[in-house]
Amino acid sequence: MQTPIATTRSATGIPTGRLAIWWLVASEIVIFGGLLLSYVMHRIGHPEWAIAQAHTHTFVGAFNTFVLLTASFTAVKGHEAAEKGDGKRAAKFLYLTMGGACLFILVKSLEWTSEILEGFTIQANGFWAFYYTAAGLHALHVIAGAIVIFFVARDAAKGRNLQRVEYVGIYWHFVDIIWIFLFPLLYIAK
Amino acid sequence: MSEQDRDTHQHHPDYTKIYVALVILLIISVVGTFSGILWITFIMAFGVAVVKATLVAENFMHLKWEKVVAKWVLGISLVLMLLFFAGVSPDIMKDRGLQWVNNADLAATARGIPDEEEPGKGAPASAAESAKAAAPTQTAAAAPAAAPFNPETTFKTVCAACHGPEGEGNGPGAAALNPKPANFTDPAFWTDKTDSILEKAIRQGGASVGKSSAMPAWGSILTEAQAKQMVAYLHTLKGK
Numbered sequence: 001m002q003t004p005i006a007t008t009r010s011a012t013g014i015p016t017g018r019l020a021i022w023w024l025v026a027s028e029i030v031i032f033g034g035l036l037l038s039y040v041m042h043r044i045g046h047p048e049w050a051i052a053q054a055h056t057h058t059f060v061g062a063f064n065t066f067v068l069l070t071a072s073f074t075a076v077k078g079h080e081a082a083e084k085g086d087g088k089r090a091a092k093f094l095y096l097t098m099g100g101a102c103l104f105i106l107v108k109s110l111e112w113t114s115e116i117l118e119g120f121t122i123q124a125n126g127f128w129a130f131y132y133t134a135a136g137l138h139a140l141h142v143i144a145g146a147i148v149i150f151f152v153a154r155d156a157a158k159g160r161n162l163q164r165v166e167y168v169g170i171y172w173h174f175v176d177i178i179w180i181f182l183f184p185l186l187y188i189a190k
Numbered sequence: 191m192s193e194q195d196r197d198t199h200q201h202h203p204d205y206t207k208i209y210v211a212l213v214i215l216l217i218i219s220v221v222g223t224f225s226g227i228l229w230i231t232f233i234m235a236f237g238v239a240v241v242k243a244t245l246v247a248e249n250f251m252h253l254k255w256e257k258v259v260a261k262w263v264l265g266i267s268l269v270l271m272l273l274f275f276a277g278v279s280p281d282i283m284k285d286r287g288l289q290w291v292n293n294a295d296l297a298a299t300a301r302g303i304p305d306e307e308e309p310g311k312g313a314p315a316s317a318a319e320s321a322k323a324a325a326p327t328q329t330a331a332a333a334p335a336a337a338p339f340n341p342e343t344t345f346k347t348v349c350a351a352c353h354g355p356e357g358e359g360n361g362p363g364a365a366a367l368n369p370k371p372a373n374f375t376d377p378a379f380w381t382d383k384t385d386s387i388l389e390k391a392i393r394q395g396g397a398s399v400g401k402s403s404a405m406p407a408w409g410s411i412l413t414e415a416q417a418k419q420m421v422a423y424l425h426t427l428k429g430k
Binding site for chain 1 (some may be wrong): 206208209212213222223238243246250251257260268270271353355362363367401
């Protein structure tokens with residue numbers, strides 16, 4: 001397959017594809033940064049949210065943090081393999097990352113189901129509104145990541161577009177970082 | 191893959207070590223919650239989050255070895271976001287000013303409290319109802335949604351969030367507050383409070399009587415008569 005010229009041309013010293021990922025991450029900083037800071041501000045202004053927050057499951061959140069950290073680890077191992085030109089090994093690691101994403105979403109679905117059945121819906125009050133909005137937007141990013149990782153891994157297994165293993169990894173690590181902040185905000189600082 | 195790509199990305203630290211460090215940090219942040227001490231929990235949770243995020247960004251995202259222009263792209267976005275946030279936050283942090291009250295925010299506060307039954311919607315209570323309200327048999331949780339105004343229920347569902355179910359100033363919200371919410375069981379509290387001061391504090395907020403602005407103004411939700419009933423209820427907590 002002919003590699004398009006844009007993936008190699010670069011005025012910044014960064015390959016164009018990777019630069020594009022950095023721009024994507026920059027836009028995500030604005031989205032999640034604004035959302036998380038708004039949460040912090042409202043949480044400080046509403047001490048009574050502590051009552052609602054007491055219902056979040058710390059261990060479920062901690063388990064999901066562990067899942068995402070592990071998925072990040074396998075993503076970066078995939079990157080390492082891709083740089084050595086070992087597409088098959090890179091694909092294996094990426095499939096593990098994808099599995100981590102699926103496990104994360106599964107745990108989150110069970111967690112949300114139990115919370116919604118207890119009556120804690122997005123409309124219950126300000127805390128739950130933030131809870132479902134922030135974690136929900138993050139979960140959408142996890143799902144999007146899993147889908148993209150699947151296509152990148154399928155290509156990598158055939159030795160194609162190995163540079164994309166790194167690019168999708170950068171995105172994935174960022175999704176991990178968002179959760180690293182969401183976890184203490186929603187589950188620990190009660 | 192270009193040449194630049196090759197030469198900036200030869201760096202592969204020992205990812206396993208970093209991964210183990212991240213997992214240990216995660217365990218530390220969870221263990222911190224068991225201390226029960228607020229500042230330890232916060233340092234454990236947020237300090238650890240910053241360290242974890244830095245480890246991931248530097249080593250997994252390879253920011254440590256990335257060209258400076260990528261750091262500028264991220265840094266400028268972060269700074270602009272913070273600038274925007276700092277610009278709008280003062281308006282959002284306040285729920286009232288000299289000439290205005292944000293009723294939606296007060297209503298949101300009320301919604302944040304479990305088993306809230308929108309006391310403002312009930313008809314003004316009669317003397318008979320207020321006598322009934324004083325009966326200790328009625329519990330807050332069992333009160334039906336359409337119940338008439340009941341000061342005890344209102345106290346236990348709304349005020350108790352900060353003032354505590356028994357009015358001792360030790361509700362779940364109290365931990366985050368400084369100064370602490372009033373303790374109505376403390377005789378010292380009653381030495382300098384007249385009923386009119388208390389009614390004003392309830393309807394116009396703590397700041398209106400020179401007390402903490404964390405005490406919201408409930409005037410848009412509680413009528414004057416209901417505020418009077420609330421004060422009467424507070425008297426029953428005295429010296430309990």
